[in-house]
Amino acid sequence: MVTESFLANGLYYRTNGIDKEKLTLIFIHGLSGSSSAWEKYEQAFKVKCNTVCFDLRGHGKSKKWPDYRDYELEDQADDILLLSKTLGLKNFVVVAHSFGVLIALHLLRHHKEMISSAIFLTPVFTVKNVKWAKIAILPLIFYSKITSALPFKNKTGIQLDYSKFKHYGFWHFKRMASDIWNTTPRIYLYCLRQMYNFSGESVLKDIKTPILIIHGTKDTVVSLIYSKEAQKKLPNSTLIKLKNANHLLILNNLRQVISSIESFLNLNLKK
Structure with a gap:
């Protein structure tokens, strides 16, 4: 039975219940998305695992915060710590997609004892090293400051039905517009700017936790090259390359x- 609730800080989450004898998976969605992207995964793992899904602050049903500093990765990671404390979790497995990987890396850097293993799907490690991101930084800052000057609307968003966008590419206009409008351009730009401030690559060599990386060969957002380079730095990692998969492999593959x-998970449980 799935239970939905909110933390004291307005963070929306749901779980199938916490059985202390089972492995717990915490799913972290990507930028401008929501936890509804994980619905099929919840169904797949509900028997063997505790599943915990939540909407990042400002996303989906979670509370929207007004200021740029409200979306720092440290605060995003602290939300997960508060969630784990609320649910009585001492350790868990992180399953993170894209932007969510940066938050997972922050947790691995500062709270590695809580994470038994991690799964990175089409990961972003250091945004400012990505080719398109180098070009976008100045316009991003400019438009972010414009949106911050506009009146703030704290109305929460909804859970999008991602089945409508199955087999779409990341850059599909309708999908992107639906996501960004639900999150609001203001918060989307705030989070994107915060991504630039974090260098995940500097963390990798110190991570001893078992890591699985899954990346598509046709990812035009973050090239597979970055995951190949990251795997060399991660001492206990496995990289799976999905042929012809794009950045939305969590939906399309x-x-x-x-x-x-x-x-x-089966391999690491046996160790």
Whole structure:
């Protein structure tokens, strides 16, 4: 039975219940998305695992905060710590997509004892090193400051039905517009700016936790090259390359991703 609730700070989350004898998976969605992207994963793992999904602050049903500083990665990571404390979790597995990987890396840097293993799906490690991001930084700051001068609307968003966007590419206008409008351009730009401030690559060599990286060969947002380079720095990692998969492989390559996660979890549970 799935239970929905909110933390004291307005963070929306849901869980299938916490059985202390089972492994717990905490799913972290990407920028401008929401936890509804994980619904098929919740169904796939609900028998063997505790599943915990939540909307990042400012996303989906979670409370929207007005200021740029409200979206620092440290605060995003603290939300997960508060969530784990509320649910009585001492350790868990992180499953993170894209932007969510940066938050997972922050947790691995400062609270590695809580994370038994981590799964990175089409990960971003250091945004400012990505080619398109180098070009976008100045316009990003400019438009972010413009939106911050506009009246703030704290109305929460909704859970989008991502089945409507299955097999779409990341850059599909309708999908992007739906996501950004639900999150609001203000918060989308705030989070994107915060991504530039974090260098995940400097953390990698110190992470001893088992890591699974799944990346598509046709990812035009973050090239597979970055995951190949990251794997060399991560001492206990595995990289799976999905042929012809794009940045939205969590939606478009569902069976392959779930199967890879199951194999990884089974392998590490035996150790």
